[in-house]
Amino acid sequence: MNHHRRIILPIPLYMIIAIICSPHLKLAGIEFTSPKVPYQISNLSNLQTLDLASSSVVIKNTEWLSRLSSLKYLNLSYIDLSESISLLNNAVRLPSIVELHLVNCLLPNHTAKSFLSPVKNSSNSFAVLDLDSNYLPSYAIYPWLFQFNGSLTDINLSDNQLFGTIPEALGTMRNLQTLDLTNNGLEGCIPSSFSNLVSLRELRLPGNNLNQDLPSLFGYLPKRSLQVMDLYGNQISGSLPDFTKFTALKELYLGLNQLNGSFPEEFEKKSNLLILDLADNRLNGLLPDLSAFGSLLELYFERNLLNGTLAEKLAPMSNLKSLGASSNFFQGIISETHVTNLSSLVYLDLSYNSLVINISAQWSPSFQLDIISLSSCKLGDSFPGWLRTQKNFSVLDVSNTGIIDSIPSWFWESLNQGIRYLNLSSNQIHGTVPDLMSGNLPIIDMSSNNFTGYIPLFPLDTVTLMLNDNMFSGSISSLCNLTILSHLDLSKNKLSGKLPDCWKNFDRMTILNLEFNEFTGSIPDSIGALVYVSMMSMRSNSLTGELPLSLNNCTSLRLLDLGENQLAGKIPEWFGESLSTLVVLSLPSNQFNETLPTNLCSLDRLQILDLSLNKISGNIPKCLENISGMTARSPDSTIEYNAIGLERTRLTYRARYVFKALLQWKGRQSEYQKTLGLVVSIDLSSNKLSGEIPSEITSLLALVALNLSRNSLTGPIPQDIGQLRRLDFLDLSRNDLLQSFDVSSYAGNPTLCGVPLPNRCLGDDEPRSSKDKDVTEEEFDDNLINKDFYVSIVVGFAIGFWGLCGSLILKDSWRHAYFRLFDTVRDRILVTMETSFARIQRRTSLK
Numbered sequence: 001m002n003h004h005r006r007i008i009l010p011i012p013l014y015m016i017i018a019i020i021c022s023p024h025l026k027l028a029g030i031e032f033t034s035p036k037v038p039y040q041i042s043n044l045s046n047l048q049t050l051d052l053a054s055s056s057v058v059i060k061n062t063e064w065l066s067r068l069s070s071l072k073y074l075n076l077s078y079i080d081l082s083e084s085i086s087l088l089n090n091a092v093r094l095p096s097i098v099e100l101h102l103v104n105c106l107l108p109n110h111t112a113k114s115f116l117s118p119v120k121n122s123s124n125s126f127a128v129l130d131l132d133s134n135y136l137p138s139y140a141i142y143p144w145l146f147q148f149n150g151s152l153t154d155i156n157l158s159d160n161q162l163f164g165t166i167p168e169a170l171g172t173m174r175n176l177q178t179l180d181l182t183n184n185g186l187e188g189c190i191p192s193s194f195s196n197l198v199s200l201r202e203l204r205l206p207g208n209n210l211n212q213d214l215p216s217l218f219g220y221l222p223k224r225s226l227q228v229m230d231l232y233g234n235q236i237s238g239s240l241p242d243f244t245k246f247t248a249l250k251e252l253y254l255g256l257n258q259l260n261g262s263f264p265e266e267f268e269k270k271s272n273l274l275i276l277d278l279a280d281n282r283l284n285g286l287l288p289d290l291s292a293f294g295s296l297l298e299l300y301f302e303r304n305l306l307n308g309t310l311a312e313k314l315a316p317m318s319n320l321k322s323l324g325a326s327s328n329f330f331q332g333i334i335s336e337t338h339v340t341n342l343s344s345l346v347y348l349d350l351s352y353n354s355l356v357i358n359i360s361a362q363w364s365p366s367f368q369l370d371i372i373s374l375s376s377c378k379l380g381d382s383f384p385g386w387l388r389t390q391k392n393f394s395v396l397d398v399s400n401t402g403i404i405d406s407i408p409s410w411f412w413e414s415l416n417q418g419i420r421y422l423n424l425s426s427n428q429i430h431g432t433v434p435d436l437m438s439g440n441l442p443i444i445d446m447s448s449n450n451f452t453g454y455i456p457l458f459p460l461d462t463v464t465l466m467l468n469d470n471m472f473s474g475s476i477s478s479l480c481n482l483t484i485l486s487h488l489d490l491s492k493n494k495l496s497g498k499l500p501d502c503w504k505n506f507d508r509m510t511i512l513n514l515e516f517n518e519f520t521g522s523i524p525d526s527i528g529a530l531v532y533v534s535m536m537s538m539r540s541n542s543l544t545g546e547l548p549l550s551l552n553n554c555t556s557l558r559l560l561d562l563g564e565n566q567l568a569g570k571i572p573e574w575f576g577e578s579l580s581t582l583v584v585l586s587l588p589s590n591q592f593n594e595t596l597p598t599n600l601c602s603l604d605r606l607q608i609l610d611l612s613l614n615k616i617s618g619n620i621p622k623c624l625e626n627i628s629g630m631t632a633r634s635p636d637s638t639i640e641y642n643a644i645g646l647e648r649t650r651l652t653y654r655a656r657y658v659f660k661a662l663l664q665w666k667g668r669q670s671e672y673q674k675t676l677g678l679v680v681s682i683d684l685s686s687n688k689l690s691g692e693i694p695s696e697i698t699s700l701l702a703l704v705a706l707n708l709s710r711n712s713l714t715g716p717i718p719q720d721i722g723q724l725r726r727l728d729f730l731d732l733s734r735n736d737l738l739q740s741f742d743v744s745s746y747a748g749n750p751t752l753c754g755v756p757l758p759n760r761c762l763g764d765d766e767p768r769s770s771k772d773k774d775v776t777e778e779e780f781d782d783n784l785i786n787k788d789f790y791v792s793i794v795v796g797f798a799i800g801f802w803g804l805c806g807s808l809i810l811k812d813s814w815r816h817a818y819f820r821l822f823d824t825v826r827d828r829i830l831v832t833m834e835t836s837f838a839r840i841q842r843r844t845s846l847k
């Protein structure tokens, strides 16, 4: 990202040059009135610095460059140079050139022969090369690069397309001080020649696939010079060697690798390390005595397997600003004495351990925290009183911390302007919530508590609001002003009254969950304004009337659950056309009647169709075979969404919501979440369907569950039904079907069990004899089909994960708000959607 402001220059450039009259010309980000490189520049033979980064110049020919004989520093970053074939070579021929910055310039790669050919008469002074984000392949870069073997000191080739191993020859660049190969596809080992790089201060290799063993990798690196070693996000294995051998080391990043084993027992030297990142590995055992690392400012070891106590290890770390310890197995009590010396602390993440935090309400700590993340620590019954002393936090997560209390009024009153994230979920907090109008609080999670009373006013820039699983009551019209709301979860409360007709305010909404409340009346027309909503559930309310026609504007819907209401009318014809992205359509237990719309089959991504317990009549449409979401051999993988990039994840406040679906499963209502992506099911049971079961249904090869019971279906059971090999259950009971197949039609289903097959189902009761006098015909029917007649799929359900990242569409000012949050602790906070958005922008646009 560049932050240059664009300035439009109405006056001719020569005037500016005349005014500046200096050997340094910095026009970065400037919008020129004429886009051509002003030819006046080419006569400035005294010019030493030329910075046109992100400006609007268009550069095609590069002859003007060759006359700038004094030029030392040239920056043309973020300018499209795809047609300036010889620019790079002309630049390195400038006799005085030292630094060349060409970030994200769409440099031509192999198509430009000149890039490959040796550069005659190149400058001996050329030292700093920055070709970040040009997507150049290894075979174009390497031969060219090694021509400057003797002179280069700093190389940045981040975000290019370097694959294969790191070339040995890099190790012959004796003057190399910084080498940045971030985000390429490099694999294998660090070449042993690297031990010759005795001036190397910074080595940055994050986001590659290096898979060396860490002790051997350390053996190849110069010990005295290295100050920054960044190997984040590789496949590096082995245990952690004594890194105090690197005597100058200040920053060491080994996060997101495959490290295992425990910490070295002792360290050779006292270290001057400032930043140590070991997060996301599999390190186990105890933390060592950290007194050799008294200089540390940032220490991260989240998501490892470390155990033992943490508290007394912290005491000597009096310079510590950031501590990330979440998701380990630490135990014990952390009390005031352990943290009293940590007066610089701003970032504290102890969440997801078994820690008890025992700090008295009266204590006044010496630190002012910015990030307070204590999820799953035990804080005691009462709301932590010491928080009263913290005036500057932007993140507070005290979810699942055992609080059984109401929230003191000083807390609400003290919520400061800078707070961005508040998570109070999964406690037993009771009482009402006052209006929270001040401040900007984009992410609020108060779910799973005992809050009562009306839904208060929330800050206008709330993006995520989760109040589910509480006892809020009354209407929800107080939310109508939250116009940038994206995720709203009010499920499982006692909310009542009509749904407000203000949905047109929420055009950024992606998740709307109102299920299990007491809403009445019809679904308002304005619901159609939610054009980005991808999940909408109003299950289990008392909604009446027909589905509003406007719903067909919600064309991003992937899950629609309106089950357990009193909705009526025909299932609309437009479903198939407008809601073509639907994956889950769940309308059970309503009063829907008439026949099924034929274009239902146009919902070709559909995986779950539940229309049970309605009054639908007519035939089952033959076109079901056209629903490719159900015919595919494995569920459509395009519905899996994984937004994990190479960004460093510290605390992740993602705009992520995992789909849930309630399904009738072998007679029980179950919630499917993680495995939902694997469930492919049709439930049309308990309706008034008649006619035959279309044989086309047997081509829905991905079906895991099919329930057509309790209808008036007649005719034979389709012969090929045994082809549905994934079927976990098939319920055809309480129809008037003829048994038309023999046992061999199930031969392809080795795990299928139950009558009429020879295999008995594991864990089943003795099958009841049909001669048993007490069994009514109906019961017998049920027993035959429901209970005894299913396959148990074991494999599929163990794996699989299906999350949904709603597309968070935010204002520009928003993005910056988040980035400001980043800056507070050295880019440590990540809002996944945000950064990936920025990243995509960076890749696709030349700003």
Ligand SMILES: *[C@@H]1O[C@H](CO)[C@@H](O)[C@H](O)[C@H]1NC(C)=O
Residues within 6 Å of the ligand: 039, 040, 043
């Ligand atoms: C640049 O210098 C050349 C030769 O010294 C001269 O002919 C030309 O007019 C100059 N161009 C500008 C724009 O000053």
Ligand SMILES: *[C@@H]1O[C@H](CO)[C@@H](O)[C@H](O)[C@H]1NC(C)=O
Residues within 6 Å of the ligand: 120, 121
């Ligand atoms: C290289 O420099 C020599 C002498 O300075 C000159 O004769 C020759 O033309 C130059 N070559 C190129 C390709 O510029």
Ligand SMILES: *[C@@H]1O[C@H](CO)[C@@H](O)[C@H](O)[C@H]1NC(C)=O
Residues within 6 Å of the ligand: 315, 316, 318, 337, 341
């Ligand atoms: C706190 O710091 C002081 C001075 O730096 C030191 O004497 C004391 O031992 C430290 N306390 C703990 C518990 O380490």
Ligand SMILES: *[C@@H]1O[C@H](CO)[C@@H](O)[C@H](O)[C@H]1NC(C)=O
Residues within 6 Å of the ligand: 375, 376, 399, 400, 423, 424, 425, 426, 443, 444, 445, 464, 466, 653, 654
């Ligand atoms: C709040 O905390 C809970 C428990 O730690 C977590 O599951 C949930 O995702 C958090 N909410 C948000 C919005 O981040």
Ligand SMILES: *[C@@H]1O[C@H](CO)[C@@H](O)[C@H](O)[C@H]1NC(C)=O
Residues within 6 Å of the ligand: 601, 622, 623, 626
């Ligand atoms: C099913 O798809 C086939 C091929 O795409 C098409 O010809 C047929 O008309 C479709 N059937 C229905 C009922 O939509």
Ligand SMILES: *[C@@H]1O[C@H](CO)[C@@H](O)[C@H](O)[C@H]1NC(C)=O
Residues within 6 Å of the ligand: 612, 613, 664, 665, 666, 667, 668, 685, 686, 707, 709, 710, 729, 730, 731, 786
């Ligand atoms: C099929 O649906 C009916 C309700 O319509 C339910 O009672 C029955 O248990 C279901 N069958 C199975 C196997 O889940």
